Amino acid sequence: MSEQIAFWILSAIAVLGALVAVRKRNLIHGVFALMIFFAALSGLFLLLLAEFIAAVQILVYIGAVGILLLFAIMLTERVAGDDGRRMTSRGWFWGLVVAAAVFVVLLLPAIQQWPTPEVTQAPDPSVEELGHKLMNPYVMTLEVLALLLTAALIGAVTAAQGMRKPKEEGSPE
């Protein structure tokens, strides 16, 4: 029972957060709505017994991605973050239609088997198991991910840099 209440509340927050994030004119408000969405999703993960993923969700999405977005907005827009121009693109109507169509398409397989049986077995939420899995069969993936993150880091730095000439030797900061 409590699980259901939690699910409905969390999913309402998630949907609202996502909608506000997408529709809000003020970008900073949008980022914070996006973070609420992330937080609600993290709650849903907890509800699904994936507590480690929930923690990672908060850590990465709110702690890192959100902050990064805030910084990007600070760097691009003016401090206010208010994007005063026309906010929707020219083909917005067709975009809406396509999105709705995709929703229907995605929904169809789910509706087909409508009342599904309740699931019986609960997974083991232990983080330890996850860690072992990461170390044993998926160690290669982990390494590749590390490489990818490093590459992304370097790429991001080089893409965003170039504002200043490299400083001459010995010149004070």
Added chain:
Amino acid sequence: MTLHHYLILAALLFCIGLMGAFTRRNAIVVLFSVEIMLNAANLNLIAFWRYGDNPALQHGPLFTLFAIAVAAAEVAVGLALVIAVYRHFRSVDLEVMDTLKEE
């Protein structure tokens, strides 16, 4: 709670993201939307793991973990691109960036 609840929620979130990506002109909002879509997919993965046949294998969390890591990299690079574009066009409006378009 059943799997379908989560699947429908994920589909809804995904479509909200899609709608944002289609309808907004601001590059950063498009980035938001992509994130929302990725998260919806993650929710699906976890839900399938939770209600699937063999949760002990931990496939769902592992996959999500990798997806989150990749998404983080994507945001970093994406934002760097937005900043680079902003520097060039002095705008993050996607409709301004049409230099490759044939006139």
Added chain:
Amino acid sequence: MSLLGGGIFKGMAVTLRNFVGSYFYKDRLTTNDYSWRPSDKLPQHAGEYPKEEGEQLRDTTTVTNYSRNFPMLLHDGSEPMDTIRCVACQICERECPPQCIYIEKSTEKKENAGGKPQFYPAKFDIDVSVCMSCQICVEVCPFDAIVMNSQFELSTPDRFGGLLLRRDDLLKSNDYYHNIHPEEAAARDKRIAEEKAAKEAKKKAAAEAARKKAEEKAKADAEASEGTPDIQEDAE
């Protein structure tokens, strides 16, 4: 090479020493704990500070011979206006740097403490919201009529009227002056006595010399020199 972070640890040792020391050595403290004092017993004059248990004895915020706050007018006897020293010569009014003194001379003369008829201030106002306690008026006064008071608790809800001290507020007896600035007052009285004696001697000599010439004229001269302050000789 010094220890990494050694300077920080040294500084922390100093603060620790001060922390502990403040409990044991009262002279480390800068402030007095007067919180036990009921509000109606708070000091009114500079001299009323501490010297009770729990307060620092080293604190030197006591009355000194030279502590000054706002000026006051001296009188010698019991009835202020009969023995006021001020003759309304208005030198202080002229010299006051912030010009906070306002004097109106009386129209007729009245006998002062010495028994001589003198002008007196019909009005003598000091705006203490302007006064900056510089003591210049005291220094230029040729009659030792104005000196510094040490009362400082003058706060009032009336900003203009309350801070404008009238002649009668300003009049204080010489005994009071002796009470608040004993050393300074004694020195001043001694000097006045000396000057008086010298003047009397001079007067006597002058009178004797004059008697040889013409009695009336000499008398008039002596009176004139008494009535004119010394300062005017300097100002030449």
Added chain:
Amino acid sequence: MSLELIRDILVATVPLLLIFPTLFAFTTWLERKALARIQNRIGPNKVGVPLTRYGGRFSLFGLGQPMADGIKMLFKENIVPRDADRLFHLLAPILALIPAMLVLCFLPIDFPWINNIQDSVKAFMLDGAVIFFFAITGLNTLAVFMAGWASRNKYSLLGGMRAIAQMVSYEIPLVLSAVIVVMMVGSLNAAEIANAQAGWNWFIFTPWGLAAFIIFFIAALAETNRSPFDLPEAESEIIAGYFTEYSGFKFALFFLGEYIAMFAISGLAVTLFLGGGAGPGVAALPWLSVIWFLVKIFALIAVMIWLRGTLPRLRVDQLMGFAWKFLLPLSILNIFIAGSALHLLAGGRLAGLDEKQPILRQLMEGANPLVVAGLWIGALLILYVAANGLNQLSRAKVRPREYKYAE
């Protein structure tokens, strides 16, 4: 939802909500008093219950001061700048408080009353408590940014930017030094980590644990914006940083959030390095562990106050340099040292160990004292040399100077 569940939730949470704000009030008093004494002042000593009209007051060293402050804060005018984002201006202090309060749940404080409540309420004793802790303390950054941005004040914005940069940077050494403990215990569960240090097996009594503790403590200072890392609220530079435009109770909430965060991060340090509730007499009287836990937290807070009374603050570039060029390499090196020591000790025995027990302790049992001493000296020497080298590298080049005297 049954009544029992609600009761159990209340039993589990309400005491936390009462104890820590009370301790916060006490800590503000303690800080003011200690700072005053460091500065050779007396500090708050007046607030109390007057006994008679003329003097005589039951003041008890001014312990009533926090209450007076609280009342004052409550009745102050709430000023919002005209151009401020009113919603965010209101939300920021609340958001600053929530994560700080939330992470308190992860601390393994064995309150006697939570032993007989349902397991589902103890869910906060999560398997990944440590990682959750870091995740949620990271949210504080957002509140700070919100406050800085919503105030529409340049100083606030500068403070908010500084806060974000600082918190994001120092989170890394913070987590990396916690990793050492996780490595040694083999668990992310706070309670398990605390249990692994029962008796005197505190992790601070290992060379890498000691180094990690120092790094952790320094990073924790930066995370909680304490001196010498109080740049986001640097008074002499940017007025009060992100809460320049806050007044009254909102300001008090920020203050509360900051102190609760101090408790939380000190509590984590106690859990990770100082043995949790371990201490003399715990075996006989289990409730003593709560006392010990709080005593250790207050010991750390006392050091924070002491540092605040002594040190000036760093500059913003030095602050970032310190995190990235000094603490980060050191903590990585520390992990390497701990790992290689583990392998050095283990040799071939690694496979035969019981996974449910702290790995390192099993290895250290029965080790030669000479080896242990060698490990201590070796590890600390390497770390010290590395620290010195890093210090030399990152220090600004300054030409030598000489003071002469002219007769």
Added chain:
Amino acid sequence: MSSATAIAPNYELIQQDGLETSLLEVSMGPHHPSTHGVFRMDVKLDGETVVDLQPVFGYLHRNHEKLAENMSYLGSMPFTDRLDYFNSMTNNWAYALAAEKLVEIEVPERADYLRVIMAELTRLVNHVSLVGFFINDLGALGTPLLYAFREREKILDLFEQASGARMMCNYFRFGGLRNDVPEGWLDRARDVVDHFPVFLDEYEQLLCENEIILSRTQGVGCLSRDLAISAGITGPMLRASGVNYDIRKVDKYSIYDRFQFRVPYTDGNVGDCYDRFMVRMLEMRESIRILKQALDGIGDGPVLGNAPKVFKPKPAEVYGRVEAPKGELGFYLIADGTPKPYRYRVRPPSLINLTVLRDMCLGQKVADAVIILGSIDIVLGEVDR
């Protein structure tokens, strides 16, 4: 989007792809916790870096010079207290020196000794509280400042006993001092002077080796020797930039030639905030040396010569200057034969030392701008007059 027009030589904002970072204009002051009075700096920031800085002052302008021209010579003596309100004694002295030159008044020996004692005590007060403020600007939570104020308090108590006021002493008169010091004052002064080095040792232990202070101050706000000379900088700031110039040594005014003391200065390599801080710390030790000698050498006698209170000097021009704690404080008087000066001009060290603020701050961080301002040691009463 404002562009940085004037940028320090060591700081270059390279414009590439037409991008310039938008600058943040911050008006620091006149009510800012660390602006040392009602001083305002209009700072343009690129992130945290200062790209432009415009000092704005005048909030405390009180028409000091014109007031003095409408007042007798004695009347402006109390107003000189208000110039540099930390060091009223040296302000008085500089003015008294100028006026004494004008009317050629001799000062009794005891008065000269007392003047030296007061001036050096003032120097201790100024330097010790400056160091406290400076460290406070660095971000220490008032601890060094309060230690400094405890010592300052002892000296202010001495001032109060002698002159009746703690800060606005108004103690010097043309031809000597207003009154003699009270009985036992010299012993108390000796006591204070003897204990001061103990405090200085503790202070140095607290501050001089602290790594944070070193890294914050070294290499920050460098003032080159040439710039210091050509900008007319005086006082400890000039000596920190490596110029050996002290008016006590150059003019040997009053009886300074009787004392053995040294003037600390640097080799002029750096001239940064740390040098300015250290030069002041070292100067305090020398002041204590002077004080000890003066307290031992003082004899009995009158403290005020037979000087008139109000006078009409012959038409003349004089310039009297002393080494105030902040630098050269000079008074330039033109007399036209009336009891009031025709022209009365103050050469305030604070204002002239402040002129190089912009040169020192450009390219530094905003936090550095604060401590550079702190290390200049200004008092707005003197800057704005």
